[in-house]
Amino acid sequence: MKIMDMWGNVPIVTQVGVPQNPETQDRVEVFNYIETELLENVEKLQPLSPQLLGRVSKAAGYAMLSELYLNAEVWLGEPRYQESITYSDKVINGEGGGLNGEIRLDPDVNGPFNNENHLSPENVFQFPFSRLNDFGYNWSSFYMGFSNMSEALNVSYSGWNAFVVIPSAFDKYSENDLRKDEWFLFGPQYKFGTDQPILGTEELRGQPLVYVNNIRRNTEGQTGEGSMADGEENSGARFNKYKSGTIDDLNYLENDFVIYRLTEMYFNKAEALMRMNGGVATAEAVELINSSKQRYFSGADWENAKYTTATLTLDELLEERGREFIFEGKRRTDLIRFGEFVTGSWWDHTPSGSEHLTIYPIPLRQVQTNPNLVQNPGY
Numbered sequence: 568m569k570i571m572d573m574w575g576n577v578p579i580v581t582q583v584g585v586p587q588n589p590e591t592q593d594r595v596e597v598f599n600y601i602e603t604e605l606l607e608n609v610e611k612l613q614p615l616s617p618q619l620l621g622r623v624s625k626a627a628g629y630a631m632l633s634e635l636y637l638n639a640e641v642w643l644g645e646p647r648y649q650e651s652i653t654y655s656d657k658v659i660n661g662e663g664g665g666l667n668g669e670i671r672l673d674p675d676v677n678g679p680f681n682n683e684n685h686l687s688p689e690n691v692f693q694f695p696f697s698r699l700n701d702f703g704y705n706w707s708s709f710y711m712g713f714s715n716m717s718e719a720l721n722v723s724y725s726g727w728n729a730f731v732v733i734p735s736a737f738d739k740y741s742e743n744d745l746r747k748d749e750w751f752l753f754g755p756q757y758k759f760g761t762d763q764p765i766l767g768t769e770e771l772r773g774q775p776l777v778y779v780n781n782i783r784r785n786t787e788g789q790t791g792e793g794s795m796a797d798g799e800e801n802s803g804a805r806f807n808k809y810k811s812g813t814i815d816d817l818n819y820l821e822n823d824f825v826i827y828r829l830t831e832m833y834f835n836k837a838e839a840l841m842r843m844n845g846g847v848a849t850a851e852a853v854e855l856i857n858s859s860k861q862r863y864f865s866g867a868d869w870e871n872a873k874y875t876t877a878t879l880t881l882d883e884l885l886e887e888r889g890r891e892f893i894f895e896g897k898r899r900t901d902l903i904r905f906g907e908f909v910t911g912s913w914w915d916h917t918p919s920g921s922e923h924l925t926i927y928p929i930p931l932r933q934v935q936t937n938p939n940l941v942q943n944p945g946y
Contacts, residue, residue, distance in 0.1 A: 568635060571597045571642060572900055575926035576943060591941040598635075598643045605632050614664025620685055620695050621823070626663025626670070627692035629654045630827040633835045641904055641925075648839035655836040658691060658829065666690060670829055674862060676749045679828050682812040682821045691827040696820075704822040710806040711752070715768050715776065719752075721759035721813040728769075731795070731803035732893075734780050735914040739890055741872070745863040746890060752805040753778045759813070770799040778804055794915055806894050825895065830859045834888055841881060848879040856887060881905070921945065 570577055571594060578589035579600050592600075609628035613619055632654040639647035657663055661670050665688060673679050673689040682704070684690060696704035707724055711717075714725035732751060740747035747753075756765040756776045764775035782795060782802045812819045837852035844852075853874050864872045874883070885905045889898060902908040903925045910918045923945025934940050 568601050568631060571601065572638070573927050574929060574943065576941065577929075578937075578940070588937045588939045590939040595643055598639070602632075602635060605635065615666060615670070615691065616664055616668075617666055617685070620666070621693065624664060624692070626658055626665070627827060629657040629663045630691050630832065633658065633832055634827075637835050637839060638900065638904055646842065648843050651839045652836050655832040655839070658832045659836070663691075672829060672833075672859060672862065676745050676862060677810060679825055679830075680809045680822065682810065682816065682818040684823050684825065685821075687828075689829045690823075690825055691829060691832075693823040693825045693827075695823045698820040703820040704809070704811065704824070705820055706824075707809065707811045707820070710809065712756075712776070712778075712800060712805060713768050715765050716752075716756065718758045719756045719765050720811070721815075722811055722819075723814050724811075728798075728800060729805045730894075731782065731798060732780075732806060733914045734782065734803060736889065736893065737780050737804050739886060743864060743868040743872075744890075750806070750808040750893070752807045753780070767800055771801055777801055780804055808894050830891060831897075833859050834884075834891065837879075838881075838884055841879075841884065846881045848874070848876045848884075850876060852876075853879050856884070859891065860887065 575594040575597075576591050577597060579592050579597060580589050605628060609625060609632065612623060612625040612628050615624035615626035633651050635642075636647040636651035636654065639645060639650075658670065664670070667686065667688060669688055670691070671688045673687045675681075675687075678684065678687045679689050684693070685695065696702055698704070705724065707722065708726045709730055711720065711724075711726035711729050713728055717723065717725050737747075737751065737753075754777060756778065757763060758765060766772070767774050767776045778801055780803065782798045809822050809824075811822060833855040837848075837855040840849050840852040840855075841847060853876055856879060857873050860872065860874070861869055885901060885907065888901050892898070892901075899908065902911060909920055909922055909924055912918055923943065926943055928946035929940055929942050934942060
């Protein structure tokens with residue numbers, strides 16, 4: 568399914584090496600094959616349980632079908648939203664099982680991602696990692712700044728200045744949104760458990776390190792917005808969605824990487840309901856999104872943050888999906904489904920308008936290796 572999402576028209580191979588040079592199949596044929604494989608096998612799978620962590624359970628199969636049908640209008644050329652609702656409901660209602668005998672939204676904003684996320688009642692399918700079993704989750708260096716930040720988090724690993732949150736994406740969170748505080752490193756950075764500032768080691772050597780929400784270059788007296796190539800060690804918030812725990816934590820670096828969680832099924836069902844209702848939110852769609860969002864706001868703030876059938880438009884749903892699933896590998900697919908990938912603008916991105924960019928080119932090495940492959944249109 569992911570191969571189809573990215574490359575569209577690809578071969579269907581059911582036996583290794585047979586045929587030696589498989590021919591490209593149309594995306595519709597690939598969709599139909601994936602659908603058939605899932606439908607013929609999903610009910611044979613075991614319900615999700617701790618023993619099946621990392622394996623494809625019935626709940627994971629249902630989640631795949633929910634995603635497959637939600638994107639059918641793009642991938643197949645025809646809407647299949649009712650089917651997406653059907654399989655979203657199967658996960659929501661617990662028909663596919665749960666990690667600890669139940670499936671529900673995690674009240675902890677960090678629960679699905681922290682170093683004990685194998686216990687989260689929200690997670691449906693994840694790639695398991697275990698430092699204790701010599702296969703530790705060690706991607707955290709991607710999320711932090713240079714080596715000086717190891718003192719801020721009290722960890723043994725160091726970073727290479729990390730992935731930077733696009734400034735316009737960071738701005739999408741309101742100040743009273745708990746996700747903004749918990750999922751990002753921003754502002755002044757201090758040594759763990761103290762008020763002693765972390766000092767810069769590169770452009771800001773010897774100065775307190777303060778992450779700012781813009782990408783800029785301060786050298787030679789020049790300031791202001793730039794491109795990603797102009798970034799310095801304090802430019803942009805850093806991701807802190809996956810927290811490894813401190814070095815003395817028994818579960819240090821034990822995080823699993825989440826592929827599907829229950830929240831996504833709520834969002835999938837809400838979107839399908841809205842699209843079947845002419846793009847207008849139903850009361851049920853609003854309730855689904857509010858159930859997820861309410862975790863991130865205090866009682867007084869929630870009254871202003873919650874959605875109504877008037878405020879939950881499709882555009883706003885796309886914005887909320889961006890906030891909820893940031894750094895979970897969903898955004899490209901979402902933007903294509905909402906028609907924004909080649910027409911939308913964000914931060915330093917200007918729309919290309921080139922529809923062929925919604926699928927990738929077949930890599931040159933693959934084309935050279937297999938003469939029966941057909942390059943995707945526009946490349």
